[in-house]
Amino acid sequence: MIKRTLFIIIATLALVSFFLPDARAHNVSRNDAKFVQANQGRAMGPFMYLGAKHMVTGYDHLLFLVGVIFFLYRLKDVVQYVSLFTIGHSVTLLVGVLGGVHANSYIIDAIIGLSVVYKAFDNIDGFKRFLGIQPNTKWAVLIFGLFHGFGLATKLQEFALSQNGLVANIVSFNVGVEIGQVLALTGVLIALSYWRTRDGFLRHAFVTNTALMTGGFILTGYQLAGYLLTE
Amino acid sequence: MIQEKDIPQIAAPTRKAIAKATVIAAVVALILLFAAVLPAEYGFDPLRTGAALGLTELARSTATKPESAISATNGQPQPNATYTPQARIYKVDSEDLLLTPGHGVEFKYHMQKGAVMVYSWKASGKLMFEFHGEPDQKPNPDYYDSYELDDKVGKAESYGSFTAPSTGIHGWFWENKGDKNVEIHLTAAGFFDSAKMFAGGDPEDMPLEDAK
Numbered sequence: 485m486i487k488r489t490l491f492i493i494i495a496t497l498a499l500v501s502f503f504l505p506d507a508r509a510h511n512v513s514r515n516d517a518k519f520v521q522a523n524q525g526r527a528m529g530p531f532m533y534l535g536a537k538h539m540v541t542g543y544d545h546l547l548f549l550v551g552v553i554f555f556l557y558r559l560k561d562v563v564q565y566v567s568l569f570t571i572g573h574s575v576t577l578l579v580g581v582l583g584g585v586h587a588n589s590y591i592i593d594a595i596i597g598l599s600v601v602y603k604a605f606d607n608i609d610g611f612k613r614f615l616g617i618q619p620n621t622k623w624a625v626l627i628f629g630l631f632h633g634f635g636l637a638t639k640l641q642e643f644a645l646s647q648n649g650l651v652a653n654i655v656s657f658n659v660g661v662e663i664g665q666v667l668a669l670t671g672v673l674i675a676l677s678y679w680r681t682r683d684g685f686l687r688h689a690f691v692t693n694t695a696l697m698t699g700g701f702i703l704t705g706y707q708l709a710g711y712l713l714t715e
Numbered sequence: 716m717i718q719e720k721d722i723p724q725i726a727a728p729t730r731k732a733i734a735k736a737t738v739i740a741a742v743v744a745l746i747l748l749f750a751a752v753l754p755a756e757y758g759f760d761p762l763r764t765g766a767a768l769g770l771t772e773l774a775r776s777t778a779t780k781p782e783s784a785i786s787a788t789n790g791q792p793q794p795n796a797t798y799t800p801q802a803r804i805y806k807v808d809s810e811d812l813l814l815t816p817g818h819g820v821e822f823k824y825h826m827q828k829g830a831v832m833v834y835s836w837k838a839s840g841k842l843m844f845e846f847h848g849e850p851d852q853k854p855n856p857d858y859y860d861s862y863e864l865d866d867k868v869g870k871a872e873s874y875g876s877f878t879a880p881s882t883g884i885h886g887w888f889w890e891n892k893g894d895k896n897v898e899i900h901l902t903a904a905g906f907f908d909s910a911k912m913f914a915g916g917d918p919e920d921m922p923l924e925d926a927k
Contacts, residue, residue: 586816586817586894588816588893588894589817589892590892601740604740605733605737608728608732608733608736609727609728609733610733610737612727613727613728613729613730613733614730614733638817641817642817642818642819642890642892646915646916690728690732690736693736694736694737694739694740695740697736697737697740698739698740698741698743698744698747699744701740701741701743701744701745701748702744702747702748702752705744705745705748705752705753706748706752706753706756709748709753709756709757709759710756710757713757713759713868714757714841714867714868714869714892714893
C-alpha cells in the first residue's frame with residue numbers, strides 16, 4: 485500500500501515535471517501572440533504552425549489521448565477514436581471562434597482536466613465495477629472532444645483576431661492542430677507498442693492509469709484555483 | 716501492430732482496488748496542488764510549503780522584475796539624476812479603456828532615453844498585464860524589455876514613476892482573462908513624444924495635451 489502510494493507520487497511527479505516545463509507552455513506564447521495580433525489577412529503557414537505547436541505542447545490534450553489509446557491495440561480502433569476526438573474539437577473550435585462564443589478558459593480547462601480523470605477511471609474499470617455498466621466510450625471521446633475544442637477556441641480568442649481572412653486562418657490553425665496531434669500520437673503509440681511487448685505493461689497499467697488520474701485531478705485543481713484566485 | 720490474438724486478458728480489478736486507487740489519486744493530487752502547484756503558479760501558500768521550498772519566489776519573480784526598477788541597496792527607487800532639464804513642456808494624458816472578456820489592449824508612449832513619467836492606472840477588476848518597452852533600435856523584431864509582469868494572479872491597479880531606459884515606446888499590455896467587462900482608467904504625465912494604442916488591427920495614434 486505504502487509502496488504503491490510512493491510509486492504513484494513518483495510517477496505523477498515525473499509526469500507533471502515532464503509536461504510542465506513552462507507554466508505558460510499551454511498558452512500561445514507572447515511573441516506568437518504579437519504575431520497573431522499584428523496579423524492582417526491570410527497567414528495559413530503561421531497559423532498552421534501555431535496549431536501544431538499548441539497541440540504538441542498542450543499536455544492536457546496529450547494526457548487525454550494517452551488515456552484514450554491506452555488499451556487500443558488495433559490501428560483501426562486508434563484511427564476511429566482519434567477521428568471522433570478530431571470531429572469533436574474541430575466543431576467547437578470553429579463554432580467558438582466564428583460564432584464568437586466566449587467561454588471562461590479556466591472552467592473549460594478544468595473540464596478538460598476532468599476528461600483525463602474520467603478516461604483514467606474508465607481504464608481501471610471504475611464505471612463497469614461501480615455503475616455496473618460501461619458508458620459508451622465513443623460518445624465519451626466525442627463529447628469530451630467538444631470541450632477540448634472550446635479550450636482551443638478560448639486560446640485563439642485571447643487575441644483580437646483580424647476579421648480579414650479569419651476563416652482561412654482558423655481552418656489553418658485547425659489543420660495545424662491535427663498535424664500536431666498525429667505527430668504527438670505517433671510518439672505515444674511507438675512508446676506504448678514497445679511497452680506492451682514487455683511483461684511489466686499489464687502489471688503497471690493499473691498504477692499508470694491511477695497516476696494519469698492524479699495528473700487529471702492536478703490539472704482540474706490548477707484551473708479551478710486559477711478561476712477562484714483571479715476573479 | 717500487435718495482432719488481435721496477442722491481446723492479453725486482464726483480470727478485472729476489484730471495486731475495493733478501484734476505490735482505493737481513486738482516493739489515492741485524489742489525495743496525491745491535493746497534496747501536490749497545495750504543497751507545490753498553487754504556491755508556484757499563483758503564490759497561494761496556505762501550508763507555507765511554498766515559502767519553505769522557495770516556490771512562491773517563482774510566482775513572485777514573474778510577477779515583478781524589481782531589478783530594473785528598484786536598486787539593490789535599500790529597496791527604494793533611485794533616480795538616475797536629481798535634475799534633468801527638458802526643452803519642451805511635459806504632456807498630460809488621461810484614458811478610459813474598456814476590455815471585454817478574453818481581450819487584450821496595449822497602450823504605449825514614445826519617450827526619449829532618460830525622459831520621465833508618473834502614472835496611475837486603476838481597473839474595475841483584476842487584469843493580467845505587462846509594463847514593458849520596445850526600443851526604436853532593437854536587436855531583433857521581437858525584442859522588448861519587461862519592467863513589471865503579472866500574468867498569474869493579476870492586479871486591479873498600479874502606480875509609479877518611470878525613467879525610460881531607451882528611446883522607444885513604453886507602456887502596458889493588459890489582458891482581461893475573466894468573464895466580465897473591465898474598465899481601465901489610466902492617468903499619466905511626462906515628457907512624451909506621442910501615444911499609440913494597439914487593440915487588434917493597426918496601431919492607433921492617440922492625442923496628447925500639453926500641461927497647462
